[in-house]
Amino acid sequence: MRELLDKPNISIFEELESEVRSYCRSFPTVFTQAENYKLRDVAGKEYIDFFAGAGALNYGHNNPKMKEKLIDYMMNNGITHSLDMATSAKAEFLKKFNQVILKPRGLDYKIMFPGPTGTNSVESALKLARKVKGRETIMSFTNAFHGMSLGSLAVTGNKFKREGAGVPLQHSVFVPFDKYYGEEVDTVEVIAKILDDQSSGVSIPAAIILETVQGEGGINVARYEWLRRIAELCKSRDILLIVDDVQAGCGRTGTFFSFEKAGIVPDIVCLSKSIGGYGLPMAITLIRPYLDIWKPGEHNGTFRGNNMAFVAAAEALSYWENDELYNHVEKNGQTVRLFLDKLAEKYPNMKGQVRGRGLMQGIAFGVEGLADKVCRIAFERGLIMxxxxxxxxxxxxxxxxxxxxxxxxxxxxILADCVKACSKELN
Structure with missing residues (x-):
């Protein structure tokens, strides 16, 4: 055992950790330090991080402002674990979230702490929608990803992930996302037809759940007009609208909520990942007040009260007291879009299609296996994607x-060099 502990390489994970591990296979090194957008491994090699903890590190690694708050909190023996008991750290987060995020946007939500992860937030949203409407079915979309627990998996489209459940995934129905059939097919009309046709075999669902930008599903972007029409469809048919903003939220697409520019107000919003600020586990579910019909303890969890996350999350909200971060994301997002457009144009043999919004973008390659290869070479050259x-x-x-x-x-x-290298191999 002592020999294993002394090994400064990847072998200890191969020997002792479950085969279920995945990211360490894509990035086969032992990371030791990180600051903002840079990572360093055990050999001292530096990497630029274009991954950001799958969206959990919007404010960078070891954000100094949050680190200072966390150290002060610990040194003063602040409460660390509290279930859902009242603490000063939670009170500060609630107050600041209301003042900085909700009130300026004219939003009226109750804040629920469902557990520490995104799938906890989604599970609570699905349970509440069913409880409020008295219906079992949830409608979700092709290429959706909402989490790995059974309820969230039931509304997730990916076949590989669904097969991991080991049991039937029920009480969900899938409909086409925006542009799923191409520009010429209006998928809102398709959905309306399914809902209104008494012989479609689809009952009126309790809720429709969606991502405005499907992250894991391929950076598929829903147009603002499409989102508005989905919201109208829900309202006209007494269906709750749930927006899963776990990855696309907290400024990832520019605005704090990814749906702001669409001008819609979802009935329920799921937030996790970067809501914790420092990469600490935290999730919240925002619910319209009239929907808050939970009985005390009807949905709970041991780690709802991660006070360290409350401290970091409250400090993270300082970034939203003005438009500085928003403008920064907008500007950098334009830089990324222009760069990717030129890259796709320069290497037509890659059959590249640019997708995304803000700092959540990507390039879809029409050549099988090419994206994997590009990301593998990128890692070798010091870029995490x-x-x-x-x-x-x-x-x-x-x-x-x-x-x-x-x-x-x-x-x-670095990405451009990787694409160039792969393009030469295709010729």
Whole structure:
């Protein structure tokens, strides 16, 4: 055992950790340090992070402002674990979230702490929708991803992930996302037809759940007009609208909520990942007050009260007291879009299609296995990227929102070199 503990390489994980591990296979090194958008491994090699903890590190690694707050809190013996008991850390987060996020946007939500992860938030949203409407069915979309627990998996489209459940996944129905059949097919009309046709075999659902930008599903972007029409469809048919903003929220697409520019107000909003600020486990479910019919303890969990996350989350909200971060994301998002457009144009043999919004973008390659290869070469050259999509066809760009222009361009240039190398092999 002592020999295993002394090994400064990946072998200890291969020997002792379950085969279920995945990210460490894509990035086969032992990371030791991180700051903002940079990672360093045990050999001292530096990497630019275009992954950001799958969207959990919007404010960068070891954000200094949050780190200072956390250290002060610990040194003063602040409450760490509290279930759902009242603490000063939770009170500060609730107050600041209401003042900085909800009130300026004219939003009226009750805040629920369902557990520490995104799938906890989704599970609570599905349970509440069914409880309120008295219906079993939830409608979700092709290429959707909502989590790995059974309720969330039931509304997730990916076949590989669904097969991991080991039991039938029921009480859900899938409909086509925006542009699923191409530009010429109006999928809102398709959904309306299914709902209104007494012989479609689909009952009126308790809720429709969607991502405005499908992250794991391939960076598929819903148009704002499409989102507005889905919201209208829900309202006219007494269906609750749930927006899963676990990955696309907290500024990832520019605005704090990814649905703001669409001008819609969902009945329920799921947040996790970067809501914890520092990469600490935390999730919240926002619910319209009239929907809050929970009985005390009807949905609970041991780690709803992660006070360290409350401390970091409250400090993270300081980024939203003005438009500085929003403008930064908008500007860098434009840089990424222009860069990817030129890349796709320069290497037509890659059959690249640019997708995304803000700092949640990617390029879908029409050549099988190419995105995986690009990301593998990128890692070798010091850039951390992951793939997305049903067939891992998208090379995904998702750096910390706090990345500076120099770091962003440096990472994009590494990506360009990788694409160039792969393009030559195709010729």
């Amino acid at each position: 992951e793939t997305a999509g049903a067939d891992n066809e998208v090379a995904k760009i998702m750096p910390p929102l706090t990345i500076d222009h120099e770091g962003l361009v440096k990472g994009l240039n």
